[in-house]
Amino acid sequence: MFPCIHTLHATSAHERGQIYGQAAKEQIQHSVVTYARLFAACGIDWANACDRAMRFEGVIAQVDADLMAELNGVAHGSGQRLGSLMALNCRTEILPATFFSDEPQLAHAAMAANRAAGLPDWLADAPWDLALKDGECTAMGVTAAASRTGQAWLAQNWDWMGRQRQALVVLHTQGPSGQSITTLTEAGMLAKIGINQSGFALGLNILRSKRDGSRLGVPVHVLLRHLLDCRSVAHARERLQALQTDLGLGFGAASNVPCADAQGQTACFEVSPAGWAEVTPTRGVVVHTNHFVCESLLAEQATIGPVLSSHQRLETASQHALKTPIGQAELERFLRDESDGFLSICRSPDPSVPPESRVESVAGIVMHTQPPAMWLACDVPSRVAFEPVPLAASANPIKERQDQAIVA
Incomplete structure (x- = not known):
């Protein structure tokens, strides 16, 4: 079974995220390395991906302010920058519309920028233009x-x-x-x-x-x-x-x-x-x-x-x-x-x-x-x-929070 992470005992959204980040620190770093190379194959280096993702901060806060607090907690717990967590959660928005086509992407500059930033290229042994063309x-x-x-x-x-x-x-x-x-x-x-x-x-x-x-x-x-x-x-x-x-x-x-x-x-x-x-x-x-x-x-x-x-x-x-x-x-x-x-x-x-x-x-x-x-x-x-999979048990009585989330 995949690792199970329990955050229901947390007393705040930030603490919930911090528990998640600490428990999944190695897996989060794995995700960062994976997506840094995926974005690079599309011509987007990791720093650029993080900048693009941070533009969604206000949108996420409008949906539910606690989600931004939780992401900050994940960043704190995992030792990652907030921009990296944002890039993971905005990966679909960062990927170009051409991602599922067979058109080649200019990736060399983005991969060089990632290497300079210390991000390993896990696809170094594979031709970049044969990688990750479909999902x-x-x-x-x-x-x-x-x-x-x-x-x-x-x-x-x-x-x-x-x-x-x-x-x-x-x-x-x-x-x-x-x-x-x-x-x-x-x-x-x-x-x-x-x-x-x-x-x-x-x-x-x-x-x-x-x-x-x-x-x-x-x-x-x-x-x-x-x-x-x-x-x-x-x-x-x-x-x-x-x-x-x-x-x-x-x-x-x-x-x-x-x-x-x-x-x-x-x-x-x-x-x-x-x-x-x-x-x-x-x-x-x-x-x-x-x-x-x-x-x-x-x-x-x-x-x-x-x-x-x-x-x-x-x-x-x-x-x-x-x-x-x-x-x-x-x-x-x-x-x-x-x-x-x-x-x-x-x-x-x-x-x-x-x-x-x-x-x-x-x-x-x-x-x-x-x-x-x-x-x-x-x-x-x-x-x-x-x-x-044992499902999570309820931690708190269900309560309405119309001021912080959309409750239809």
Whole structure:
């Protein structure tokens, strides 16, 4: 199992972050080195990435001031600068819209700047122009009506650089209402894939919009942490609308957020700098990969290279979605599907690619909403069992904090 970090006993957001930073100090440094090289492959050195990320400080504070206090605490506990933590949490906004295309990037100057700053190049033995050209995820949400158990499910593989498996942690924390949250995330990030005590679960599929990075808006990983305080899919819908319309913040980059709740509902929310839209279930099941499917956002799609295989995986996932009723066994089988070779839903590392830059299914996640439950496959899912994750117990009575967070 990935390292589990408990912060629910903290008495403040800063202390919560400090506990997280101290416990994950080595993993956070690993994340910094990983993303410094990833940004450099796009022509952005680490100092520049940190500067770009710090521009989002005011936006994050508007969403929830405690999140900035927590990030300061993580920086203090880990010995990193705040800018480094901001760069990790704004990684989707910093990556250019061309990240998923096959266009080469001018990386040499950025890599030289990183070396001068003392950041090691973990891809030194691999040709830079063959590295890190794709990242994938495949997700499925199952409503109560299509479920074998009568409750909603959410499952996904998180496909990324295999190196980042060493940086994954299970973080037990809390939202502004006081309810507990359990999230599998990259060390240093506020959240990624998770579930809360209300039985609301969410995941993440990265998308690329032509307008990514063109405006300040809520960073994707901040959005995930904010939504993990929701009580239901309907509540998440209200919060997205509040961020877009009431506060006028919008979103800084594109992603898809698949969700499921204890009321038996599921949906996918596509967000982008141009707005957001919802993918509803078909016959009780919704699936998503790494391209826009909502008609209102199709024109936002940035160019993606054929190695991403997003459309191909969506077709394969749709075949699994037809096999209702769906329960844990069916979802694990879905996440282990290797029918499309190295571009499958379950992605093994391609031996033809330099080892340092291989993309693979870093972990598989299955979540049941009522009662809340999570299972993790801590390697390529076809290689390992899905293990149960003890969820965080509530630390405080749920309380409203309308002055510091959006409570829809």
